[in-house]
Amino acid sequence: xxxxxxxxxATSVEPMTAAPMTAPxxxxxxxxxxxxxxxxxxxxxxxxxxxxGILARYTAVLEGNFIYWMTGAYxxxxxxxxxxxxxxxxxxxxxxxxxxxxxxxxxxxxAMPTDGDAQDIYRHLTDVRLFIGxxxxxxxxxxxxxxxxxxxxxxxxxADLATRQGSTELEYTDVHGVxxxxxxxxxxxxxxxxxxxxxxxxxxxxxxxxGLLRTLLHNIVFNVN
Ligand SMILES: [Fe+2]
Numbered sequence: 388x389x390x391x392x393x394x395x396x397a398t399s400v401e402p403m404t405a406a407p408m409t410a411p412x413x414x415x416x417x418x419x420x421x422x423x424x425x426x427x428x429x430x431x432x433x434x435x436x437x438x439x440g441i442l443a444r445y446t447a448v449l450e451g452n453f454i455y456w457m458t459g460a461y462x463x464x465x466x467x468x469x470x471x472x473x474x475x476x477x478x479x480x481x482x483x484x485x486x487x488x489x490x491x492x493x494x495x496x497x498a499m500p501t502d503g504d505a506q507d508i509y510r511h512l513t514d515v516r517l518f519i520g521x522x523x524x525x526x527x528x529x530x531x532x533x534x535x536x537x538x539x540x541x542x543x544x545x546a547d548l549a550t551r552q553g554s555t556e557l558e559y560t561d562v563h564g565v566x567x568x569x570x571x572x573x574x575x576x577x578x579x580x581x582x583x584x585x586x587x588x589x590x591x592x593x594x595x596x597x598g599l600l601r602t603l604l605h606n607i608v609f610n611v612n
Contacts, residue, residue, distance in 0.1 A: 407575070407576075407579050408579065408582060409575045409578050409579050409582065412529060412532075412575075412578070412593065413532075413575055415594065415597075416529070416532055416533045416536060416597065417536070419533060419597060419601060420533070420536050420537050420540055423537060423601060423604060423605070424540055424541070424544075426605075426608075427544055427608060428608070428609075430544065430547045430548055430551060431551075433548075435551075435552065438498075438548045438551055438552055439496070439497060439498045439552060440504065440507075440610055441545075441548055441607060441608055442493060442496050442498035442545070442548055442549060442552070443493065443498040443499065443500045443501065443504040444500070444504050444507060444508050444606070444607040444610065445545065445607050446489055446490070446492070446493040446498065446499070446500050447500035447504050447505050447508050447512075448508055448512055448603065448607060449489055450486050450489050450490060450493075450500075451486070452512070452515075452516070453480065453485070453486075453534075454477065454480050454481065454485075454486070455519075456515070456519050456531065456534075457473055457476055457477050457480065457531065458477065459519040459520065459522060459527060460473050460519075460527045460528060460531050461473045461474065461477065462522055463522040463523060463524045463527045463528075464524045464527075464528065464577075464581055465524055465581065465584050465585075466577070466580040466581055466584055467580075468576060468577045468579075468580035468581075469524070469528060469577035469578070469580055469581050471577075472573050472574055472576075472577040473531075473577075476535075483562075485559070485562075488558055488559045488562065489559050491556055491558070491559070492549065492554070492556055492557070492558070492559035492560065494556075495549070495554040495555070495556030496548070496549040496552040496553075496554040496556070497552055497553070497554075498549075498552065507606070507610055507612070508603065508606055508607065510606075510612055511599070511602050511603040511606045511612070512603060514599045514602070514603070515596070515599050515600055515603050518530070518595060518596050518599050519596070523592070524581050524584075524585055525578070525581050525582055525585050525588045525593065526588065526592055526593055526594075526595055526596050527596060528574075528577060528578045528581050529578065529593055529594065529596065529597060530596030530597055530599075530600055531574075532571075532574050532575065532578060533596075533597045533600060533601075534600055535570075535571075535574065536571065537604065538563055539563060539564060539565070539566060539567075542560040542561075542563050542564030543560070543564060545560050546560035546561075546564070
């Protein structure tokens, strides 16, 4: 992050004021999402194999890891506000079998992950897994807020890739592309509660997971390690 953004975060710890202390964190997350979206290659210019690769790498990362990472967040947090928010998300993931929904999306687009796809995301996926395993409450909640925000904004692009591959199975992207303002507000209120409970978190720790996840998402799109 820029030094200006770091300064904004560093000076933001001022509870009980009109502006929540999570505001600069939310701004940094939104900017990171905007930058990632702006970097996406034009789907029309990609080859069928390039489109398949993005869909397959995305599936290889999300299908078996999203619930695991949310579970890590659940284990890490210490407040009811955060636990309630995360458990709602987990319940929906399991009840509606989002991994199965994603698998159907990938199959219909002819993009089931191969051994090669798994190998292509191995290194950066491992970095995120090990970060989650450290169970640091505030950095994990920041990371999941970034991830959820990104996924929602990424869905039209993912649906476009699948459609160009001849698929009409878009339940996964329809379900995850809904902009839920209340959900986002609740997520940042949960973060606020966690920050009030935790010791002040240095900026580099605060955004470590966001940086690792951003690298993994870049890896999914561009297949560079
Ligand atoms: Fe989901």
